[in-house]
Amino acid sequence: MSGIAPRPASEFTSYDLTADVVVVGYGCAGASAAFEATQSGVDVLVIERSSGAGGASALSGGELYLGGGTPIQKACGFDDTPDAMAAFLRAALGPGADAAKIDRYCEASVAHFHWLVECGVPFTPSLWDAPAWVPPTEDGLMWLGENSWPFTEIATPAPRGHRPAARDFGGWLLMDRLTTAAESRGARVRYDTYATSLIVAEDGSVTGLVARSYGDELSIHARHGVVLTTGGFVDNDVMLAAHAPRLLEHTKVSGGTDDGSGIRMAQAIGAGVRHMSAGQVGIALVPGMAARGVIVNGGGQRFINEDTYPGRIGQAALFQQDMDVWVILDEQAYEDVPEPQRWGVRPQHVAGSAAELAELLGIPPDALAHTLSRYNEHAARGADPDCHKSARWLRPLRPPLAAIDVRAGVRPPSESGDRRGTGASVFTLGGLHTGVDGQVLDVDGTQIPGLFAAGRASSGLHAWGYISGTSLGDGTFFGREAGRSAARSR
Ligand SMILES: Cc1cc2nc3c(=O)[nH]c(=O)nc-3n(C[C@H](O)[C@H](O)[C@H](O)COP(=O)(O)OP(=O)(O)OC[C@H]3O[C@@H](n4cnc5c(N)ncnc54)[C@H](O)[C@@H]3O)c2cc1C
Structure with missing residues (x-):
């Protein structure tokens, strides 16, 4: 606990840095949160432990799970509906997947596609029609199990894997466009800055955080809220042993920074967690x-x-x-x-x-x-x-x-x-318990004022199952929700 224990706001009479919204971590969820918070007209600071943006998101295949009738699906000749998409996700990500999050995600999926395009993410209107992890072409659409049993008996099949126009792995392109979009809207970014603990006021609300940068401690005040988008915990073997021991000893699918620090900081002030034993398993x-x-x-x-x-x-x-x-x-x-x-x-x-x-x-x-x-x-x-x-x-x-x-x-x-x-490559799916608007909930299910989370630091759409594209998909989607909510907070 020592490193992550919360710090009382009364300890600070001034701060090294101040912003309305502080986003911790600059992967897909952080960039999306930063973008939306700036759109709400507030001052946004992103802090990132690495010397550059991207996290696991930039290393990824770039596949985003989108549907319900996107222009790319239509151009490839597929009729899709939010209901069919939701039925598939409930089955594929369950048992016990968060139905409220799935419904919101599917209802707004076409709008989310348009948002990605407005951010500059290019999608080619053609289908890669064969099983693959990552297609070697720039095709913008692929199947991700929708046309396989048992899903063929659960929902009308439609391909929903949307890919930025890059051969093979396209996460770099997604992140290039999302970070450019966030920064062009005014988000400030500070690299080489590692958040260690939250600052909490007497009433229990989160008012900032403490970070380390090149050996110095920094106090950072968040006037409206803190958004944790620090990724999962696959790189933390102690956490894996405690929550997801079946994921130990396998290749870690991450950028090496998934140490669960955001999850632990929030747990230290009473945040609840969900589905901590769940993991994606890539098979070689x-x-x-x-x-x-x-x-x-x-x-x-x-x-x-x-x-x-x-x-x-x-x-x-x-x-x-x-x-x-x-x-x-x-x-x-x-x-x-x-x-x-x-x-x-x-x-x-x-x-x-x-x-x-x-x-x-x-x-x-x-x-x-x-x-x-x-x-x-x-x-x-x-x-x-x-x-x-x-x-x-x-x-x-x-x-x-x-x-x-x-x-x-x-x-x-x-x-x-x-x-x-x-033969297995894994990452974690469980994380902080959040509401559909990105608020972090405590162990009683009550919102912790001033604290928000998204991406793999949170438990998103998934309970036990996983489908490619749902991590970048829910990270960007609920990242946006969290950014908006944090900007409106207080
Ligand atoms: C090779 C590969 C292929 C993949 N392919 C796909 C795919 O095609 N589709 C898909 O949906 N998913 C895919 N994934 C999974 C997906 O990339 C991740 O689950 C997703 O990017 C997580 O996004 P995030 O924003 O939560 O975290 P990240 O993108 O990892 O960002 C978290 C950021 O927080 C920073 N950070 C962590 N702790 C702190 C701290 N304490 N202080 C400050 N900064 C901190 C990290 O340095 C990192 O930059 C793939 C992953 C890999 C590695």
């Missing part, structure tokens, strides 16, 4: 290969439809199978994925039959042979009664058969070298 497989083959566990059995959003496969692989999983495919399935989209993945084992392959993998030969013969029998008829993979990806797999060990890793185009690990 090439979605196009998995969809064309099968994924089996150490018992040689399939456990999920291979064409679904790969993060769902990752969650099932980690939480149900301890990452003891293999992608099994044949030569055609491998060759049908264009070389640049293979991300350096090659099979580790090849054999003339399912039983021989199983021997190489150390899994029960009869089980794998049975799984593949049953899969092939149904695939020949375009059916998958076991896991409900779409007929588009069903084809009997012919020997020789190959196996890919997900622990061997993938090598996205932006990276070089080996990435062998556990």
Whole structure:
């Protein structure tokens, strides 16, 4: 507690810095909060611990989950409604996802798309129509599991993954445009400044914060409010061990600054948290290969439809199978994925039959042979009664058969070298309990005056599930809400 314990306002007779709204952290949520607060006509200061803007947001794929009938969806020939989008998100992000946040997010999604465009984020009106983590094109739209079971039975499918016009990872472009927009509206930014604790008045309201910069302590007064947008806590192993131990020991999906400091500072004054054990699990497989083959566990059995959003496969692989999983495919399935989209993945084992392959993998030969013969029998008829993979990806797999060990890793185009690990790359989804307007709520569910949060420092749309685009999506959307609310506060 020592570093994060709140400081009483009575301790300060003057401050080193003052602003109406102080935003802590300059990723997608911070930039969006800063933009909206300036639009409300107040003076905004962003403080950021790094020497530049961006956080995890700038490293990301840039995919934003948007829908309900955006111009990009319409241009690609899809009718979508806020209701269909909400039905999908409730199922995909649950159980227990925040229905009020999902409803608000979906109702305003088209308007949020237009806001992003006004900030300068470019979207190309074309569809990438194949399973992928990050498409190698500038297509502005992609599927993120909406056309896979069980979602096909829950909501009318429409692709909702909206991508800035950048090949591969586009988070840098999103952040370039959002920070330019915020600063051109007057937001001031101070880098190399690490917030450590909140300043709290006698009535319990947050009136500022204490930060460190190059060894100096700085007191910062926030006349209207403080917005915490400090990201999640995947880089803090103590917090992971306490809240989300299943996420320990895997590759961390972050910019290295997700130490949970914003969450802890707010917890230290009584803030509530939600869904702290939840995490996104990227699995080191090439979605196009998995969809064309099968994924089996150490018992040689399939456990999920291979064409679904790969993060769902990752969650099932980690939480149900301890990452003891293999992608099994044949030569055609491998060759049908264009070389640049293979991300350096090659099979580790090849054999003339399912039983021989199983021997190489150390899994029960009869089980794998049975799984593949049953899969092939149904695939020949375009059916998958076991896991409900779409007929588009069903084809009997012919020997020789190959196996890919997900622990061997993938090598996205932006990276070089080996990435062998556990096969899982994770970040946290849980965080501060916030209302739909971004207010931080205490353990009783009562608003803490002067304190707001958004992005992965908060628990946003997600409960347990995750779909790509919902993190940048809810970070930007509820970041805006938090910025507006902070500007109106007091
Ligand atoms: C490789 C990769 C690909 C991804 N792809 C996608 C995708 O396509 N779509 C999607 O939705 N999500 C994606 N994600 C996840 C997504 O990027 C993050 O969840 C999201 O960016 C979080 O946004 P944020 O604003 O909450 O945090 P961040 O963008 O991480 O910003 C938080 C900022 O706060 C600063 N900070 C932290 N603590 C303090 C402190 N105490 N004082 C001052 N500053 C502080 C940090 O330095 C950081 O700059 C991806 C992530 C990665 C790494």
